[in-house]
Amino acid sequence: MKIATWNVNSIRSRQEQVINWLQETKVDVLCLQETKVVDADFPRSPFEELGYHLYVSGQKSYNGVAILTLLPAEEVSTGFASVLPVDMVGDFDDQKRIITAVVDGIRIVNLYVPNGATLGSDKYNYKLLWLKLLRQYLQSLLAEEPHELSVCGDFNIALEDRDIHNPQGKENHVMASPRERQALGEVLDLGLADAFRKFTLEGGHFSWWDYRTRAFSGNRGWRIDHHYLTSNLYERAISCIIDVSPRKLTKPSDHAPVIVELSPGS
Numbered sequence: 001m002k003i004a005t006w007n008v009n010s011i012r013s014r015q016e017q018v019i020n021w022l023q024e025t026k027v028d029v030l031c032l033q034e035t036k037v038v039d040a041d042f043p044r045s046p047f048e049e050l051g052y053h054l055y056v057s058g059q060k061s062y063n064g065v066a067i068l069t070l071l072p073a074e075e076v077s078t079g080f081a082s083v084l085p086v087d088m089v090g091d092f093d094d095q096k097r098i099i100t101a102v103v104d105g106i107r108i109v110n111l112y113v114p115n116g117a118t119l120g121s122d123k124y125n126y127k128l129l130w131l132k133l134l135r136q137y138l139q140s141l142l143a144e145e146p147h148e149l150s151v152c153g154d155f156n157i158a159l160e161d162r163d164i165h166n167p168q169g170k171e172n173h174v175m176a177s178p179r180e181r182q183a184l185g186e187v188l189d190l191g192l193a194d195a196f197r198k199f200t201l202e203g204g205h206f207s208w209w210d211y212r213t214r215a216f217s218g219n220r221g222w223r224i225d226h227h228y229l230t231s232n233l234y235e236r237a238i239s240c241i242i243d244v245s246p247r248k249l250t251k252p253s254d255h256a257p258v259i260v261e262l263s264p265g266s
Contacts, residue, residue: 001104001264002026005152005225006246006257007033007112007208011066014253021246022050027049027105027259028070031110033154035064036192040067057096065099069180073101080133083140092133104266106233108140111153116174122176127156133246138190142230151192151228153257154208157184159194162203163223165215175224192228195240195260207242208255216247229256229261236262 004027004226008014022030035042035058042056047157051070057078058064067073077100079082079093096177097112114130142149158176161167170176188194196205206221227240240260247256 001028001106001262002259003029003031003034003108003150003227004154004257004259005031005110005154005227005254007154007225009034009066009253010037011035011257012037012041013251015046017246017249019046019050019208021243021257022047022052022068023134024258025243029108030257031108031152032066032068033110033112035066036061036228037064037236041206043054049196052102055099055101057099058119059096063112064114065096067099067101067103067108067110069103070100070106071109072136073103074108076101080137081142083137084133087112088136089133092130098137100141105147105231106144106262107141107147107149109151110154111151111155112156113153113157113219115156116180118174119172119177123192127180131180131187135183136191138187138192142190148233149192149205149231150251150259150260152226152258154224155184155226156224157165157181158222158224159184159226163206163207165204165220165222175222188228191229191230193234195227195229195234195237196223196258197239198234205242208256209247211254225255225258227258232265236265238263 052068055076057067069220095104100109115128207225209216209221218246244256
């Protein structure tokens with residue numbers, strides 16, 4: 001099974017690029033972030049014509065997540081409140097950032113983690129609280145069901161210095177500050193491992209490049225799009241790559257898709 005994650009930065013703007021990419025790669029599951037469209041306006045038919053089943057959770061102009069899968073999905077749900085008590089979640093589900101489904105016996109969790117804007121800002125504090133809630137959400141999933149977990153998406157965090165083209169001053173930079181890294185580390189301590197680092201140890205491999213600084217041409221990027229797997233799935237992982245080819249297109253997303261391939265389960 002091939003599972004891909006891709007922040008497309010508007011599915012309607014990038015529809016043709018995503019369709020062409022799916023025709024080339026034929027991934028089994030595609031997890032999208034920043035779809036930026038309400039559910040009723042998601043361009044479903046072109047993807048359904050390729051054989052994909054669509055499960056979406058979106059909002060106008062911002063955020064939005066979706067799972068496209070060749071096999072029908074089961075146990076689809078959105079938001080923290082599908083698992084956690086409503087009073088614990090509060091208004092965190094107002095932003096559409098989580099969708100999960102079981103595909104071929106694997107629980108796939110697709111995330112769009114908040115960016116955080118700047119250190120010390122309200123958005124930064126929101127991000128830290130969101131990550132704390134994510135840990136509780138995943139902990140509940142792991143405790144309640146038999147499925148292995150594949151957690152993927154745009155995490156908006158470079159966990160290590162080798163995930164940044166130039167880590168100098170990282171402690172003062174959103175997406176690499178110590179508190180963000182600690183919060184993500186506490187999530188991973190639940191028993192999740194980085195699929196990409198199973199196969200690639202060196203730096204210089206990135207999944208996001210800032211539009212504003214022409215960062216892509218100089219490979220001045222960040223690796224902030226991840227696949228995290230529970231132990232059995234981690235053992236089944238046979239490759240994990242960042243496909244930079246869509247980033248080379250005219251008017252691309254600022255992110256590249258990341259693909260993990262799993263061997264068949266027993």
